[in-house]
Structures are given as C-alpha cells and as structure tokens.
Amino acid sequence: MHIKFFGAAGExxxxxxxxxxxxxxxxxxxxxxxxxxQGGRDATDKNVExxxxxxxxxxxxxxxxxxxxxxxxxxxxCAEGFKGTIYCTKATQELLKIxxxxxxxxxxxxxxxxxxxxxxxxxxxxxxxxLYTVKQAxxxxxxxxxxEYGQVFEPxxxxxAHFRNAGxxxxxxxxxxxxxxxxxxxxxxxxxxxxxFNRPLMPDPDLIESADVLLVESTYGDRLxxxxxxxxxxxxxVITETxxxxxxxxxxxxxxxxxQEILLILxxxxxxxxxxxxxxxxxxxxxxxxxxxxxxYFEDLDNEAQxxxxxxxxxHNAIDLKFVADVEESKALNRIKGGAIIISAxxxxxxxxxxxxxxxxxxxxxxxxxxxxxxxxxxLGRRLVDKATVVKVMGKEVSVKASVxxxxxxxxxxxxxxxxxxxKGFKExxxxxxxxxxxxxASTNFAEVIKQELHWANVVTPxxxxxxxx
Ligand SMILES: [Zn+2]
Numbered sequence: 001m002h003i004k005f006f007g008a009a010g011e012x013x014x015x016x017x018x019x020x021x022x023x024x025x026x027x028x029x030x031x032x033x034x035x036x037x038q039g040g041r042d043a044t045d046k047n048v049e050x051x052x053x054x055x056x057x058x059x060x061x062x063x064x065x066x067x068x069x070x071x072x073x074x075x076x077x078c079a080e081g082f083k084g085t086i087y088c089t090k091a092t093q094e095l096l097k098i099x100x101x102x103x104x105x106x107x108x109x110x111x112x113x114x115x116x117x118x119x120x121x122x123x124x125x126x127x128x129x130x131l132y133t134v135k136q137a138x139x140x141x142x143x144x145x146x147x148e149y150g151q152v153f154e155p156x157x158x159x160x161a162h163f164r165n166a167g168x169x170x171x172x173x174x175x176x177x178x179x180x181x182x183x184x185x186x187x188x189x190x191x192x193x194x195x196x197f198n199r200p201l202m203p204d205p206d207l208i209e210s211a212d213v214l215l216v217e218s219t220y221g222d223r224l225x226x227x228x229x230x231x232x233x234x235x236x237x238v239i240t241e242t243x244x245x246x247x248x249x250x251x252x253x254x255x256x257x258x259x260q261e262i263l264l265i266l267x268x269x270x271x272x273x274x275x276x277x278x279x280x281x282x283x284x285x286x287x288x289x290x291x292x293x294x295x296x297y298f299e300d301l302d303n304e305a306q307x308x309x310x311x312x313x314x315x316h317n318a319i320d321l322k323f324v325a326d327v328e329e330s331k332a333l334n335r336i337k338g339g340a341i342i343i344s345a346x347x348x349x350x351x352x353x354x355x356x357x358x359x360x361x362x363x364x365x366x367x368x369x370x371x372x373x374x375x376x377x378x379x380l381g382r383r384l385v386d387k388a389t390v391v392k393v394m395g396k397e398v399s400v401k402a403s404v405x406x407x408x409x410x411x412x413x414x415x416x417x418x419x420x421x422x423x424k425g426f427k428e429x430x431x432x433x434x435x436x437x438x439x440x441x442a443s444t445n446f447a448e449v450i451k452q453e454l455h456w457a458n459v460v461t462p463x464x465x466x467x468x469x470x
Contacts, residue, residue: 001181003213003470006051008437009462012219012376013038013069014046015437017190018053019470023158023180029053030155031061032175032190032215036072036103036131039348039376044129047073056081060155063088064192065172066095066256072103075132075140085145087155089163091171091297093146095256098289104137106351149173149206167195167205168412169257170290170297174208188470189430190215193437194414194422199228200268200304201261205414207425213470214430216423218438219374219413221446231409232265236274238368238405239341246338247366247402252354252381254347254373255287257412260294262343262372263321264305265410267312270319281333283324283353284345291323324353334360347373349380359393367402372410377439416446420453429456432470436462 001021007014014037020029037043055077063071063086074086074096088096110128117123132140147153152162158180163173172195177188189211197204226234242249253259259282269275282288298306312319324330330353333342342361344354358380361367375381383391384404390397414422433456435447443461450459462468 001179001186001470002467003434004467005434005436005462005464007035007037007046007464008069009464009466010440010443011464012374012437012439013043015064015070016073017215017436018051019188021179021181028059028156028159029057030059030159032177033064033070033192034061034074034077035070036068038069038379039350039382040378047076047131048129054081056083058082058084060084061086062155062161062175062177062190063092064175064190065166065169066092066099067169067193068099068103070192071096071100073131075100075104075137078140078143079132079136082143084143085155086140086143087145087147087153087161089149089171089173090146091293091300092173093144093171094293095171095290096144097141098286098293099256100137100140101134102286104132104134107131108133110351164206164208165203166192167197167202168193169195169202170294170300172202174206176208186212188213188215191217191422193217193219193412194419195412196225196414196418197421200302200308201257201264202412203300203302205422207422209425209427211426211430212432214426214433215436216419216433217413218419218435218443218446220411220415220442221419221435221438221449222442223415224417225411225415226407226409228409231407232269232274234405234407235265235370236269238370239275239278242366242368243339245366247364247368248336248338248361249341249368249370250354250357250361250402251341251343251370251372252347252349252358253287253343253345254412255284255345256290258347258373258410259284259287259343259345260291261410261412263291264308266341267308267319271308271311271315277318277320278341279320279339280341280343281322281324282343283330283333283357284343285325287343287345288323330356333357338366347381348375349384355380355394359396359398362391362393362398362400362402365401365403369402369404371404371406374411374413416449419446420449423450423454429454429458431458432468433459434462434468435459
C-alpha cells in the first residue's frame with residue numbers, strides 16, 4: 001500500500017490524501033478528504049491542477065468533516081468523472097448542503113460580477129476561476145452516504161471503516177479505516193481536525209487505541225492556546241471598553257462552528273452577569289443556517305452548551321440577538337455608529353459580508369475587531385493579525401484605526417498539549433506517523449515533540465506530492 005499527499009502537507013489547507021494498494025490481487029485506490037486550497041497567491045493554481053490519476057478510477061472518498069479545506073473540491077472531483085460514494089457523518093452531510101452550494105454560488109457570482117466589469121473595460125487581470133457550478137455541487141451531494149459515529153461500513157470488499165467523534169465542529173470525525181493486507185488488517189487512522197478538550201461547544205475528541213498508519217493534524221502543533229478563562233476575560237475587557245467608548249465590535253468568524261461557539265460564550269457571559277445586555281447581529285446566511293442545524297443536533301453538543309442554550313431560550317430578552325436575512329438589512333448595519341456586535345463571515349475576511357463591515361468599521365478608532373480563528377497566510381485576516389496599518393479591502397486602501405485583538409483561545413483546533421493528550425490514547429506507537437495540516441514550522445516542531453515526549457520513532461512531515469509505502 002502507498003499513501004500520497006496532495007495537500008495539507010507543509011500547509012494547512014487543501015487536505016487530500018490518496019491511498020492505493022491491492023487486496024487479494026485486486027487494485028484499489030481512495031481518498032481521505034478532498035479539500036480546497038485557501039489563501040495565498042497560488043491557491044487557485046493548486047485548486048485547478050489535475051492530479052496524476054483518473055477520478056473515474058477512484059473507488060470511494062472518506063470525508064472527515066464539512067469544512068471547505070477538507071471538502072471543497074469534491075464537486076470538481078465528481079464533475080471530472082468520480083462516480084463513487086463519498087462517506088461522511090449525518091451532520092456533515094447536512095452541513096455540506098449549506099457549504100458546497102454556498103461555495104459554488106460565491107464562485108459563480110464572483111465570476112459574473114468580474115465578467116460584467118470586464119465587458120465594460122473596468123476589470124484588470126484574470127477573471128476569477130469557477131471551480132464548479134451550483135449544478136455540479138448539487139450533483140455531488142447525491143454521491144454522499146452518511147453513517148453514525150461508530151457504525152462500521154464496507155466501501156469495498158476488504159476495507160472496513162468507521163467514524164469517531166473528533167470534537168472539532170458538528171459532524172466532525174476521525175476516520176478509522178481497516179484494510180486487509182496479507183491476511184492481516186492494517187489500520188489507517190486519520191485524525192481529521194481535532195477539537196480542544198474541555199471546551200464549551202463540542203464534546204472531547206474520542207481517543208483511539210491503535211493505528212498502524214496515523215495521519216495527525218498539527219495546525220497548532222507548535223503552541224498552546226490561552227485557557228478558556230483567559231479568553232473570556234479578554235472578551236469581557238474588549239467588549240466592555242469598546243462599548244464604553246461608543247464603538248462597534250466586528251468579529252469575523254467561521255460560519256460553521258465558530259459563530260455558534262462565540263454565541264454560546266457570549267450567552268454564558270451574560271447569563272453569569274459578566275456582560276450586560278448585548279445587541280448582537282449575526283450577518284451571514286450560512287452562519288444562520290448552521291446555527292439552526294446546531295439546534296437540531298443539540299444532543300451532540302457538550303453539556304455546558306446545552307445548559308447555556310436552554311437558559312437563553314427561557315431568558316431571550318437578556319440578549320437582543322438578530323439573524324440578518326437580506327442584503328439591505330446587512331447594509332443597514334453600516335449606519336450603526338456604536339454599541340453593536342456584528343458577527344459575520346468569511347472567517348478569514350476574504351469574501352462575504354464581513355468585508356463590507358470591515359471597510360466601514362476599520363477606519364474608526366473607537367471600534368474593535370476581534371479575530372477569533374486561524375488566519376492563513378495571504379488573507380486579509382492575517383494582515384490584520386500582523387498589525388498592518390493599511391489594508392486593501394475590495395480593491396480600495398483602508399486605514400486600520402480600529403483596535404485589532406486576536407483571541408487565540410477560541411480555536412476549534414487542539415493545541416500542542418491537546419494533540420499530545422490525544423496521541424497518548426494510542427496504546428502503542430503506530431508504525432508510521434504523518435504529521436500534516438500545519439504550516440511547516442508547526443508540523444516540524446510538533447513532529448519533534450512527538451519523538452521526544454512519546455518516543456515514537458517513525459514520524460514524518462510530508463510535503464505536497466510526497467509518496468510513501470505504508
Ligand atoms: Zn476543520
């Protein structure tokens with residue numbers, strides 16, 4: 001058997017891992033995740049690059065969770081001829097209906113807008129690439145097949161798989177794949193994205209006892225997050241100070257997971273008297289849909305989350321929480337001079353309604369921007385985190401007068417201690433460990449920590465295009 005890394009190797013986005021081999025003389029090949037590259041100049045090039053295999057030959061795809069950097073190129077794979085099944089959890093299937101259709105819709109509208117400008121001679125450079133259409137995304141959704149956590153399925157004879165809870169976002173999974181090899185079973189475990197232990201929204205990631213081949217994420221493999229207590233203290237301080245000076249707070253947030261986590265924390269802070277009555281606008285149709293889905297999967301949430309959400313249902317006057325529906329209502333938010341908390345997407349500030357809110361709120365010193373998630377290199381969010389004084393928003397230069405706060409403790413990813421805690425769940429060292437899904441310094445650093453702390457010998461940080469026997 002061989003494994004080849006086509007993304008999220010030496011970087012965070014574009015998770016695509018290809019496995020091929022033989023079972024009783026019959027060839028097989030499948031993918032774990034098929035995500036989009038995001039941020040940076042060469043993302044589009046990587047997204048359109050054709051891979052050295054025929055998509056029609058792939059037997060199946062196992063998808064760990066719905067985030068676009070893990071799922072975002074699936075419609076393209078299907079459009080290029082993949083006819084097999086994409087296996088995922090039930091909540092992931094529902095989230096994909098929101099995320100993939102939205103992704104396709106954004107691509108089509110971006111292209112149409114640029115094309116109109118181009119026809120008027122007002123567009124410079126290349127037109128944006130449409131990786132797939134809404135129609136193609138819809139067709140891809142028909143290839144999904146969902147299973148519960150722990151339910152074993154057999155994609156092809158000789159391969160059995162099941163999902164365990166990764167505690168990262170709704171439906172997120174660790175993929176456990178048993179492949180028959182010479183009368184033995186070889187177990188491949190892909191961590192997917194792992195959540196933090198003891199955090200409010202999602203339960204702890206499940207521990208796995210054994211793996212022959214392990215793929216482990218390392219987004220924050222080189223650092224420790226602030227504690228939840230410190231994160232809440234910081235949120236209280238920034239919100240209180242900004243409100244005192246009559247400013248607005250703009251929070252770019254990933255529509256799926258992060259928005260719900262922020263709402264939950266803010267509800268908790270009001271519930272326990274640390275913040276007064278708040279005016280919150282959630283301005284992202286996708287975040288609104290994901291919040292409704294979170295309510296539907298209430299039973300899958302952490303106990304604390306259930307408690308806070310139930311309290312808010314009974315005390316809904318404690319917070320003025322509005323979900324913005326149409327674009328007009330979204331534009332009206334620009335007239336609010338102060339006292340508003342605007343939570344919007346996209347999380348890395350690259351597209352969507354957040355861009356407009358930043359353009360309006362960045363130039364005024366009484367406002368605060370709270371960054372709540374990972375910002376990939378090359379994104380507007382990353383430039384704000386790096387304290388740029390002037391940024392380009394929708395082609396125009398905007399000066400950054402608002403204060404920018406990065407609240408790292410809200411990450412949906414385990415930090416170094418969390419990752420090590422999860423790895424300690426394995427009773428023996430896996431034969432091979434691939435440290436993926438991290439920028440180079442994070443992955444390399446984390447690989448060293450694994451070797452030193454766990455004394456695991458065979459730990460590799462693959463690069464894009466690398467092939468390994470396994
Ligand atoms: Zn993720």
